[in-house]
Amino acid sequence: MVEPQQDIPRWQELERLVDLGDVDQVRAFLKSIPLGETAYTLVRMEESKRTRLLELLPPEEAADLVESLSDAQAADLIEELPAERAAAIVEEMASDEQADVLAELKADDAEAILARMDPAEAEEVRRRARYPANTTGGIMITEYVAYPDHLRIDDVVCDLRLNAAKYSPYDLQNIYVVAGRTGQLRGIVRLRDLVLSPGSTALTAISLTDTQSVKVTDDLDRLEDFFDRTDLYTAPVVDEWNRLVGVVRRAHVQEALAERAGKTILRLSGIVTGEELRTMQIKTRMVRRLAFLVPNIGLNLISTSVIAIYEPILARVSALMIFLPILSDMCGCSGSQAVAVSLREMTLGLVKPAELMHVLSKEIRLGVINGLILGAALGTITWLMRGDTYPYLGLVVGGSMAINNVLAVCFGGSLPLVLKSFKIDPALAAGPVLTTVTDMGAFFFALTFAWLMLYLTT
Amino acid sequence: MVEPQQDIPRWQELERLVDLGDVDQVRAFLKSIPLGETAYTLVRMEESKRTRLLELLPPEEAADLVESLSDAQAADLIEELPAERAAAIVEEMASDEQADVLAELKADDAEAILARMDPAEAEEVRRRARYPANTTGGIMITEYVAYPDHLRIDDVVCDLRLNAAKYSPYDLQNIYVVAGRTGQLRGIVRLRDLVLSPGSTALTAISLTDTQSVKVTDDLDRLEDFFDRTDLYTAPVVDEWNRLVGVVRRAHVQEALAERAGKTILRLSGIVTGEELRTMQIKTRMVRRLAFLVPNIGLNLISTSVIAIYEPILARVSALMIFLPILSDMCGCSGSQAVAVSLREMTLGLVKPAELMHVLSKEIRLGVINGLILGAALGTITWLMRGDTYPYLGLVVGGSMAINNVLAVCFGGSLPLVLKSFKIDPALAAGPVLTTVTDMGAFFFALTFAWLMLYLTT
Numbered sequence: 001m002v003e004p005q006q007d008i009p010r011w012q013e014l015e016r017l018v019d020l021g022d023v024d025q026v027r028a029f030l031k032s033i034p035l036g037e038t039a040y041t042l043v044r045m046e047e048s049k050r051t052r053l054l055e056l057l058p059p060e061e062a063a064d065l066v067e068s069l070s071d072a073q074a075a076d077l078i079e080e081l082p083a084e085r086a087a088a089i090v091e092e093m094a095s096d097e098q099a100d101v102l103a104e105l106k107a108d109d110a111e112a113i114l115a116r117m118d119p120a121e122a123e124e125v126r127r128r129a130r131y132p133a134n135t136t137g138g139i140m141i142t143e144y145v146a147y148p149d150h151l152r153i154d155d156v157v158c159d160l161r162l163n164a165a166k167y168s169p170y171d172l173q174n175i176y177v178v179a180g181r182t183g184q185l186r187g188i189v190r191l192r193d194l195v196l197s198p199g200s201t202a203l204t205a206i207s208l209t210d211t212q213s214v215k216v217t218d219d220l221d222r223l224e225d226f227f228d229r230t231d232l233y234t235a236p237v238v239d240e241w242n243r244l245v246g247v248v249r250r251a252h253v254q255e256a257l258a259e260r261a262g263k264t265i266l267r268l269s270g271i272v273t274g275e276e277l278r279t280m281q282i283k284t285r286m287v288r289r290l291a292f293l294v295p296n297i298g299l300n301l302i303s304t305s306v307i308a309i310y311e312p313i314l315a316r317v318s319a320l321m322i323f324l325p326i327l328s329d330m331c332g333c334s335g336s337q338a339v340a341v342s343l344r345e346m347t348l349g350l351v352k353p354a355e356l357m358h359v360l361s362k363e364i365r366l367g368v369i370n371g372l373i374l375g376a377a378l379g380t381i382t383w384l385m386r387g388d389t390y391p392y393l394g395l396v397v398g399g400s401m402a403i404n405n406v407l408a409v410c411f412g413g414s415l416p417l418v419l420k421s422f423k424i425d426p427a428l429a430a431g432p433v434l435t436t437v438t439d440m441g442a443f444f445f446a447l448t449f450a451w452l453m454l455y456l457t458t
Numbered sequence: 459m460v461e462p463q464q465d466i467p468r469w470q471e472l473e474r475l476v477d478l479g480d481v482d483q484v485r486a487f488l489k490s491i492p493l494g495e496t497a498y499t500l501v502r503m504e505e506s507k508r509t510r511l512l513e514l515l516p517p518e519e520a521a522d523l524v525e526s527l528s529d530a531q532a533a534d535l536i537e538e539l540p541a542e543r544a545a546a547i548v549e550e551m552a553s554d555e556q557a558d559v560l561a562e563l564k565a566d567d568a569e570a571i572l573a574r575m576d577p578a579e580a581e582e583v584r585r586r587a588r589y590p591a592n593t594t595g596g597i598m599i600t601e602y603v604a605y606p607d608h609l610r611i612d613d614v615v616c617d618l619r620l621n622a623a624k625y626s627p628y629d630l631q632n633i634y635v636v637a638g639r640t641g642q643l644r645g646i647v648r649l650r651d652l653v654l655s656p657g658s659t660a661l662t663a664i665s666l667t668d669t670q671s672v673k674v675t676d677d678l679d680r681l682e683d684f685f686d687r688t689d690l691y692t693a694p695v696v697d698e699w700n701r702l703v704g705v706v707r708r709a710h711v712q713e714a715l716a717e718r719a720g721k722t723i724l725r726l727s728g729i730v731t732g733e734e735l736r737t738m739q740i741k742t743r744m745v746r747r748l749a750f751l752v753p754n755i756g757l758n759l760i761s762t763s764v765i766a767i768y769e770p771i772l773a774r775v776s777a778l779m780i781f782l783p784i785l786s787d788m789c790g791c792s793g794s795q796a797v798a799v800s801l802r803e804m805t806l807g808l809v810k811p812a813e814l815m816h817v818l819s820k821e822i823r824l825g826v827i828n829g830l831i832l833g834a835a836l837g838t839i840t841w842l843m844r845g846d847t848y849p850y851l852g853l854v855v856g857g858s859m860a861i862n863n864v865l866a867v868c869f870g871g872s873l874p875l876v877l878k879s880f881k882i883d884p885a886l887a888a889g890p891v892l893t894t895v896t897d898m899g900a901f902f903f904a905l906t907f908a909w910l911m912l913y914l915t916t
Contacts, residue, residue, distance in 0.1 A: 034683065034687070036679070036682070036683040036686060036807055037807070039806060039807055039808055040807050040808055040809075040810075043808055068686070070806055073806075073808075157653060160653055160654055161653075161654055161655070161656070164654040164655070167654070168654075172650045172653075173631075173691070191649050191650060191653060192630045192649060194653060195615060195618055195619075195630075195649065195652060195653060196618055196619055196622040196625070196626075197619070197622070198619070221494075224494070225492065225494040228494060228526070229492070229494075233631075233691060233709075250709055251691075251708055251709070251712065254709065254712035254713070254715075254716065255712070257712075257716050258712065258715050258716050258719055261716060261719035261720060261722075261723070262719060262802060262805060264723060265719070265722060265723055265726065265798060265801065265802070266798050266799075266802060268723065268726065268727070268798075269726070269794045269795055269797060269798030270791050270794060270795045270798070271795055271798055271799065275802070276799050276802075277799070277802070277803060277806075277808065278799065278803060278808075278809075278817070278820040278821075279808070282823060282824060282827070285824055286824060286827055286828060289792070289795050289824070289828060290828060290831065290832075292791065292795070293788065293791060293792060293795075293828065293832060294832075294835070296787070296788060296791055297784070297788065297832070297835060297836060297839070300783070300784040300787050300788065301784070301839070303783070304780045304781070304783055304784055307779055307780045307783070308780050311776055311777075311779065311780070314776065314779055315773065315776045318769055318772065318773045319769075321765055321769065321772050321779055321782075322762045322765045322766050322769070323762070324779075324783065325758070325761070325762055325765070325782065325783060325786060325897065325901075326755070326758040326759070326762055328783060329754070329758050329893065329897075330751065330754060330755065330758065333728050333750065333751060333754055334747070334751060336727045336728060337727055337728045337729055337734075337747050337750070337751075339727060340723060340724050340726075340727030340728070340729055341724075341729065341734050341735070341736065343723065344720060344723070344724060344733070344734075344735075345735060345736060347720065348497060348528055348531075348735075349494055349495070349497055349498050350497055350498055350501055350531075350735065350736075350737070351498075351736075352498075359736070362736040363736075365740060366740060366743055366744060366747070369740070369744055370744060370747060370748060370751065373748065374748075374751060374752075374755070377752070377755060378755060381755070381759070435787065439783065439787075443783075
């Protein structure tokens with residue numbers, strides 16, 4: 001996504017225009033920025049100028065700008081603004097974005113903004129905030145069109161045309177058919193069927209009735225499932241009495257899924273307590289990284305306790321000191337490969353948390369084969385390097401590599417399943433737990449074998 | 459996604475029905491499987507029965523089944539079939555799926571199938587295969603409706619209704635307006651505008667003309683950009699003469715993006731030469747894992763060479779042997795946090811590969827602060843554990859932790875940018891390169907400081 005550098009970077013030009021304070025020029029320039037570049041331009045601006053920009057624009061346009069950012073960034077920008085102004089902007093945001101952004105703010109900042117919003121809007125946001133993130137309630141939008149089940153196509157088309165202006169911001173991929181009195185969902189009519197059938201047809205005749213709906217409490221996996229099963233662009237959301245309360249867009253679900261995958265990458269790499277962007281305050285970034293690193297000291301002390309026990313052996317076979325780190329790294333890598341495959345298969349729904357035995361049977365064979373290959377390679381290298389002074393070292397290193405590799409892939413492969421069935425996010429805990437175990441294994445086998453060799457040969 | 463275990467698992471029931479060979483029963487049972495479960499059920503079946511199943515069903519239904527799987531799995535299934543049958547099934551698949559699945563097959567298997575397909579279809583697949591994966595040409599579908607620019611809404615609606623049956627598999631979110639003679643793209647008409655405007659309106663009056671199109675050669679990031687910028691569900695694809703050649707669905711783009719994120723997770727964890735699923739042959743899985751592990755031996759020998767040099771020092775300060783692995787793990791973790799944040803910021807388009815200095819300035823401060831905190835913690839622990847025998851060890855360990863942490867985050871933060879600007883996939887190379895450097899640093903600083911202390915105190 002590198003683009004030809006212009007002579008003067010966009011954010012500087014934008015800062016200049018903001019200083020001039022001519023809103024039309026600013027508007028025109030913002031339009032000229034390709035949307036993929038907006039976030040980049042904004043984060044590069046001086047904080048004061050960025051604030052100035054959001055105060056210069058009319059709230060609805062500022063809201064568009066904020067919506068073009070990821071939640072974490074959007075929250076960053078909002079936080080810089082006076083609550084009064086922030087409220088005005090948040091009010092203009094789409095119903096599904098408001099809660100997401102406020103959720104990223106400190107509780108009292110969010111409250112300060114809600115307090116200054118139109119009470120009805122604020123109540124709606126609070127209602128959404130009650131749904132855990134990534135549930136249907138949090139993703140759904142409340143802009144949709146529904147008609148009672150006794151109407152015909154012409155009635156609907158006529159109403160749509162009459163209120164074209166009103167409906168233009170709505171999602172019209174589907175219109176929904178509800179029971180006149182109760183408001184319970186009766187069926188879904190795809191806009192295309194509305195066009196493809198004669199006007200006298202009854203809505204009920206062209207509505208899909210077999211398609212299920214999603215519940216307001218359903219989670220992301222359930223939504224993914226729903227859209228896997230149909231070609232619909234939007235899903236009707238019902239409450240526990242099967243009354244239509246909103247719609248979820250396929251696009252929003254896929255965004256949420258991509259977002260989750262992105263977060264998984266961060267978690268796997270030790271950013272565990274929420275997103276980190278380099279635009280955030282250094283204090284936040286510091287705490288978020290230490291949250292993973294500090295506990296990790298403890299895990300390391302556990303794994304190296306094995307070395308402490310065997311210290312005298314190590315002192316006598318000092319060459320091992322070169323190979324212990326190699327063993328621990330190699331087995332760590334083997335293990336995380338198995339972890340990744342399990343995570344992937346769980347995402348694709350190919351394995352269930354209960355199927356430990358299935359995974360083990362698949363991993364153990366591979367672990368043995370690769371263990372032997374890697375063990376042979378590493379053993380030979382060791383023998384070539386240190387065979388003269390420690391004739392047996394090759395066996396010790398190669399042997400521990402082979403055995404610990406089997407342990408690493410079996411443990412790595414099953415760990416995500418176990419964590420999942422204990423409702424722990426595998427991406428969060430798998431890494432550190434894995435390396436602790438594989439390190440202990442590596443140190444234990446190598447040092448025990450070395451001790452045996454010393455014992456047998458002296 | 460765990461579901462209540464039935465008394466008999468679905469795949470066994472399906473195997474039973476396949477043995478009975480009653481296609482209607484099989485059909486009915488397949489319908490009863492929630493789509494999220496189909497992949498799981500298929501991979502659990504015995505290979506012979508699975509083949510039998512795909513031969514039992516009419517090709518178009520077998521194709522639906524295959525399309526419900528990820529490309530890698532789909533290819534697995536197709537590979538099990540006789541080429542004749544495989545060709546019949548592939549012919550029935552959606553135009554965008556065919557190339558993806560064949561791409562996963564061994565070249566000669568793919569050829570064998572193409573040779574048995576309808577020549578026109580085969581040519582189309584070959585044409586697509588020429589586009590690199592994840593370019594517009596590979597993702598677009600060729601089922602769309604376009605009308606010459608002199609028509610009115612009524613003409614179009616009338617044509618749509620007349621050919622309702624023919625168009626039903628098509629994507630009708632938008633219809634496209636093209637110049638009568640040249641076939642060049644003139645505009646996009648959203649289905650909703652077709653419904654919301656009176657029938658006498660000219661197509662050109664309701665068509666969006668400002669919206670750009672995408673080129674058949676555009677890559678995934680460009681497509682993501684396009685859909686970020688509009689609310690359209692499909693994008694028109696044009697060739698170099700601006701003639702309409704296909705359409706890309708927002709949903710397909712988002713699937714491709716999610717797929718890419720999934721692959722990134724695998725790459726980061728050392729599955730680098732293509733997806734691994736446990737249903738694949740063990741030989742494939744073995745090779746794919748070793749492709750990462752074997753080179754990794756070399757990198758380890760490089761990093762541990764530092765220890766080899768300092769072996770005599772280590773022999774005299776044997777307690778260091780406990781803390782070297784801790785240092786190397788802690789700094790490795792610090793580094794991969796920085797890698798992850800850079801990857802994330804690049805995905806969100808917040809940093810450009812050229813901006814090394816920007817990243818360094820952000821990482822160095824954090825590196826110093828966290829380095830001091832972690833160094834103090836680790837130094838104290840060391841002193842408490844070994845202060846009696848090695849009074850200076852706390853300083854050695856704490857000091858190296860502090861300094862190497864700065865090195866780790868700076869190197870880790872900039873590595874993805876550097877790799878990217880060399881057109882190397884960061885997810886592929888960042889991990890191993892990082893740990894090699896952080897390990898060398900950890901060993902070098904700790905052992906050098908230890909040597910200094912010995913030198914000063916004796």
